[in-house]
Amino acid sequence: MRYTLLLHYPEGDVESIGAEAMAEGQRAFASYATALQQAGVLVSAEVLQPSGSTTTLSMPDGVLQVQDGPFADTKEQLGGTFVIDVENLDVAIGWGRQAPSIAWGAVEVRPGATYTVDGTWQPNT
Template identity: 40%
Template sequence: MQYMCLIYSTEGVGPQPGTPEFGAFMKGYADFGGIIQKAGKFIADDALQPVATATTVSVRDGNVDTTDGPFAETKEQLGGYYLLDCDDLDEALKYAAMIPSAAHGRVEVRPVMIFD
């Protein structure tokens, strides 16, 4: 099973660059990366540029509508993701809870659809 762990948090909340907390926070991510690599769960991960860089596209009746900004204007934004290979939801939730941003934001865990 592949699980997408989507990391949502409010920009500007949580450890900020230039503070001592930020170093520990980034080390948390480095440690987590090591754990999932070693456990063989890692497939892919990325961090995203701030939400101000987002553009949303939709197509209605053949017309492409491009708007500035993310899909939903909420405080918590998608900031990054991990794609993990886990045996079941419990295992995926275990790793998702280790993602440092889960401490101030949220991590949404979604099974990946397999087309066969």
């Protein structure tokens, strides 16, 4: 079953976090990604650009609204995702608790409903 680990944490850059802390975080994520890959559960991973580069779309009353920036007005933003394919929720939680960002934010573990393979929708079972 596929689960997406959504990593929420305060945004920062080298100036606000510090070069050493940034490098340490990058090493921790590289190690985490390697562990997921070696376990054979990693489907994909994304590090997202800062939330300021977000464009949010909505269509109230059938009229497209385009908003610069993130929709959520919070200190924590979605910083990245890991999609994993594991046996069950307990295993997904086990991998989620190892995400380095859990030390400074939240990790949401959400099962997928469907996914595509070569353009064909597949149920996530």
